[in-house]
Amino acid sequence: MDVQRISAFSHDGTGGNPAGVVIGESLPDPATMQRVAAEVGYSETAFVAIAPGATVAEVRYYSPDAEVDFCGHATIATAVALAEARGPASFEFRTKAGSVHVEAAVEGGSATATLTSVTPKVTPAPVSLLDALLPLLGWSPEDLDPVLAPALSYAGAWHLVLGTVSLSTLESLAYDFAGVRSLMLEHGLTTLQLVHRTAPTEFRSRNPFPVGGVVEDPATGAAAAALGAYLRHYGLVRPPADVTIVQGVEMGAPSLIRVAVPAGDAGIRVTGAAHRLG
Structure with a gap:
């Protein structure tokens, strides 16, 4: 399984919180996602199901110990991974907490993303x-x-x-x-x-x-x-x-x-x- 490792909310190219990102056309089964997240060892790993050319993705987040409904830094990391592969874009992430709108761009080697939360x-x-x-x-x-x-x-x-x-x-x-x-x-x-x-x-x-x-x-x-x-x-x-x-x-x-x-x-x-x- 290809696990991308991306640090989100970094400052001047350093620091931030690392997340694992796994992108495919379908989600692995829950036991596999939990096992992979534990092996990666980051606070969260995001698993993403998205079709080629699509802008709507099913996203699940796992910590080393349990699934969580939503994770911000893994969302930012995932959006950047998608933007690097597909170019600047807006996405809808369908999470267990609800739909989250995400925008991402990569310019001059610098990658940023913005998420809009569900209703607080x-x-x-x-x-x-x-x-x-x-x-x-x-x-x-x-x-x-x-x-x-x-x-x-x-x-x-x-x-x-x-x-x-x-x-x-x-x-x-x-x-x-x-x-x-x-x-x-x-x-x-x-x-x-x-x-x-x-x-x-x-x-x-x-x-x-x-x-x-x-x-x-x-x-x-x-x-x-x-x-x-x-x-x-x-x-x-x-x-x-x-x-x-x-x-x-x-x-x-x-x-x-x-x-x-x-x-x-x-x-x-x-x-x-x-x-x-x-």
Whole structure:
């Protein structure tokens, strides 16, 4: 099986989050997709079924441990792989979370892609979830940013958005992997979107992903879309707004994610550059 390896949301040709991409005219069976994703070992591998010349694709995403409904960085990587093979184009990715519109282009050796999420949803985080989670993160209530209300946000997958008032708290993150994984599975969460607001429309982020068997993602497009939806829902940006997220710094894989937040309840647009590995 031909597995392409592409790092999405890279910055100046480095960093980003690697994804596996497998493109064919039909999807492998679920057991095969799970096995291949575990062998590749990236936080996600995308499996794509698309006919020659078509612009509509069936896409499934697998982490090393389980299938996930939607993955942003693997979507960006897949769109770039298709654009490299077919030229600049727009695609409809039919995912388990719904249809996602994607645009990709490759110019002068530089590849970028933009996805538009499904319709987002935001709801306050249960107090019981926070009471259980904070000790597992090594955080206290005083570490939380009072301006950023803890919330569950969805733009293809559910994420807990949790803001800290101190960048050093984010930088020194060390968490109970098994405990956080169990709690996230109980609440149906894909990642934790842990953020520190460095400017009105700029954030540093870290994304624990223990439910996928991964300690941390260096760039998370689905969580970035969820953050954009969260900021709009709580009136923390004035749409249309452009938001920048820097992630992966502590992992030595600095990543740059650009988020466009439209007015109303429209899907969030997430843009990133990508480069091939190996």
